[in-house]
Amino acid sequence: MTAISTTGLTKRYPEVAALDGVSVALEENRIHGLLGRNGAGKTTLMQLLTGQVFATAGSMQVLGGSPVENVEVLSQTVFIQESQKYPDTFRAVDVLRIAAGAYPNWDQGYADRLVEQYRLPAKRLIKKLSRGQLSAVGIVIGLASRAPLTFFDEPYLGLDAVARQMFFDDLLADYTAHPRTIVLSTHHIDEVANLLEHVVILDQGKVLLEADTDELHDAAITVSGKATAVDAFLAGREVLERKTLGTLATATFTPRDGDELAAREAGLDLTPVSLQALFVHLTTANTASAAAATDTHRASDRAIV
Amino acid sequence: MLDESKPLFQAVAEQIEDGILDGTYAEDDPVPSTNQLAAFLRINPATAGKGLGLLVDAEVLIKRRGIGMFVAPGAREALRQRRKFAFQDQYIAPLLREAAQLGITPEELAGMITKEVAR
Numbered sequence: 001m002t003a004i005s006t007t008g009l010t011k012r013y014p015e016v017a018a019l020d021g022v023s024v025a026l027e028e029n030r031i032h033g034l035l036g037r038n039g040a041g042k043t044t045l046m047q048l049l050t051g052q053v054f055a056t057a058g059s060m061q062v063l064g065g066s067p068v069e070n071v072e073v074l075s076q077t078v079f080i081q082e083s084q085k086y087p088d089t090f091r092a093v094d095v096l097r098i099a100a101g102a103y104p105n106w107d108q109g110y111a112d113r114l115v116e117q118y119r120l121p122a123k124r125l126i127k128k129l130s131r132g133q134l135s136a137v138g139i140v141i142g143l144a145s146r147a148p149l150t151f152f153d154e155p156y157l158g159l160d161a162v163a164r165q166m167f168f169d170d171l172l173a174d175y176t177a178h179p180r181t182i183v184l185s186t187h188h189i190d191e192v193a194n195l196l197e198h199v200v201i202l203d204q205g206k207v208l209l210e211a212d213t214d215e216l217h218d219a220a221i222t223v224s225g226k227a228t229a230v231d232a233f234l235a236g237r238e239v240l241e242r243k244t245l246g247t248l249a250t251a252t253f254t255p256r257d258g259d260e261l262a263a264r265e266a267g268l269d270l271t272p273v274s275l276q277a278l279f280v281h282l283t284t285a286n287t288a289s290a291a292a293a294t295d296t297h298r299a300s301d302r303a304i305v
Numbered sequence: 306m307l308d309e310s311k312p313l314f315q316a317v318a319e320q321i322e323d324g325i326l327d328g329t330y331a332e333d334d335p336v337p338s339t340n341q342l343a344a345f346l347r348i349n350p351a352t353a354g355k356g357l358g359l360l361v362d363a364e365v366l367i368k369r370r371g372i373g374m375f376v377a378p379g380a381r382e383a384l385r386q387r388r389k390f391a392f393q394d395q396y397i398a399p400l401l402r403e404a405a406q407l408g409i410t411p412e413e414l415a416g417m418i419t420k421e422v423a424r
Contacts, residue, residue, distance in 0.1 A: 031349055168347065176340045176350050194313060194348040214352070217312040267402075272310050 002061070003028035003149060003181040004049060009058035011044050018044040020205035021058065026183065028148075031175060031195055033213075034185040035279055036202035042185040043082070045202065046151045049183075050079045063149055078103060078147035080138040082154040086126045092137050093122040096144075103145035105178075111144035114170070118163060131158030139167055143174050150182045164188075168195060189276040201279060203286045213275065220278050221259070224250040225268035233266050240281040252281055313348060317356025322365065325381055326388070332376045336366060 004026040011019040019041045026032050036042045047053045049060060051067040051074060060066065067073045086095055096115070100106045115122050118136035121129070126137070135157050142152055156164045172195060175182060186192055193213065201209040211219065220240060223230055227249035230242075234251055242251040252273060263270050273281070308316045321337075324330045337345065342353040357374055360366040365384060366374045404414050 030351070169344070172347065172349075173344060176343060194346075194352070197349045197351045213349075214312055214314060214355070264398075 001028045002026065004060070004062050004183075006045075006049075006060040007058055009045070009048060009060055010056045011041075011048060011053060012056040017205050019048065022202070022205070022207055023058075024200050024207060024210055026181065026198065026200075028181045029179040030197045031171075031182045031184060033189075033192060033196035033199040034183055034202065035187065035189055035199055036185075036208075037187065037283055039204075040202040040283075041205040042202055043153055044205075046079060046081075046153055046183065046185065050074070050077055050151065052079075075102075075104065076148045077151070078142055078145040078149070079151040080142040080153060080155055082157060084134075084138060088125070088127055090126045091123055092120055092126060092129070092133075095126065095137060096122070096140065099141045099145060103147055105146035105148075107144050107146060110174075111140055114140045114143060117166065117170075132160065132163065133158075135159050136163070139170075143170060146174075146178050146180065148180050150180060152182070152184045154186060155184070156188070164191065168192065171195070189279055190274060193275040196275075199275070201282060203283050208282050208286055216275060216278060217272065219254060220252050220273040220281065221255040222250055222252045222271045222273055223263055223268050224248070224271070225266070229266050229268055233263065233268055240285055252277075313352050314355035314359065317342065317346065317348070317353055318359040321356070321360060322384055322388075325365065325376055326384055328381075330376050332378050332380060334376050335372075336374050336376060338373055 002025050005024070007023050009019060009022040010017065022041070022045060034042050034045065044053070048055055049062055049067055051069060054068065063073050063076055065073050067077070092115075096111060100108060100111070114120075118133075118139065120133060120136045120140065126134070129137070135155060136159070138152075138155055142150055142155060156167055159167065168191065171182070171184075184192060184196070196213050198212050199210070199216070200207060209219075223233060225248070227244050227247055230249040230251055234253055237253055240252040240254075242249060255270075260270060308319060311319070321330070324336070330336050336357070339350050339354040339357060342348075342357070343350040346353065357366065361368055361374065364377055365380045367377045368374055400414075401411075404411075409417075
């Protein structure tokens with residue numbers, strides 16, 4: 001079943017379209033990665049899906065209904081925001097107590113274990129916590145709430161490598177024991193790539209790519225060898241990125257059947273592209289084409305003048 | 306630990322195959338569950354499950370409902386035959402290609418192999 005589906009979802013602010021015609025379908029009980037550069041629209045999309053901001057256009061279905069002012073949907077949803085604000089007088093323990101009352105599936109024993117594990121000073125005022133400790137508060141709530149729909153927006157800012165690994169292990173273990181729909185937004189792509197079953201890459205408010213991670217292995221590959229051989233091999237095909245060093249070249253492209261054999265016969269090497277590298281290629285290529293479009297636009301403006 | 310040049314679920318399947326070939330998992334022995342593999346390899350359980358599924362389809366593993374997955378009788382020999390078949394392509398062909406590039410004659414190469422074996 002689909003947990004989230006959107007059609008042409010758009011959020012325009014006076015200066016900018018934060019989200020521009022986004023159509024995605026996220027299956028339930030999977031871990032989805034929401035990837036994109038800063039300002040790509042990740043947070044806006046999650047705010048729309050949790051009813052925190054209103055869409056300018058388009059439609060969405062979340063857990064079978066609209067999330068806007070819909071208690072039935074929102075009580076099954078937890079959204080751990082990167083920039084969550086708390087009242088000045090609150091301690092972590094106060095926030096956790098409120099969370100315990102708000103989420104029907106809350107597991108207090110698990111929450112207590114997590115507080116200890118992340119060494120969270122629960123009695124200290126929230127405003128005195130470090131960035132990493134603040135992230136830990138979000139992680140405890142996000143995991144212990146066991147909400148059927150869980151959003152994590154950059155959940156580990158300020159956490160060191162050990163605590164980040166702890167979070168990935170906890171997420172995986174608790175997800176395995178209590179399957180639910182998880183949407184994880186991040187730009188630490190390589191660290192989470194193996195945890196994700198499905199990814200959505202946003203760029204400048206639009207969906208650049210949506211796919212199961214299994215399929216992404218076939219989305220791009222890098223060929224390297226003599227520049228003349230590389231060019232002959234890729235003649236007439238779309239190339240995501242090409243680099244040369246003297247007489248050598250590497251190029252990243254979308255492979256098709258028979259490439260492996262052809263590359264071998266041409267004495268070329270093929271190497272896989274990681275999700276992180278694919279992300280960089282796609283967003284860089286997209287920025288370049290957007291810049292080119294703007295240039296053309298300017299040129300035509302000039303022509304009119 | 307996992308072969309990153311392949312889709313992750315294939316790498317998972319190959320790792321279990323390696324364990325069967327080297328005797329880590331004997332015939333009729335249980336192999337790790339989807340969830341154990343996922344936690345150990347730090348991968349999505351669906352990916353781990355897909356890897357095990359490949360081996361069930363290939364009749365390397367047998368699913369016993371409610372108990373788990375077990376190494377099929379004869380799986381080790383069948384895997385050995387399959388890997389032997391792929392050996393030529395995966396190892397011999399690249400070896401010969403590199404040798405040719407370095408001007409190593411087939412006779413020299415044979416000599417090098419004999420020497421290495423004797424070491």
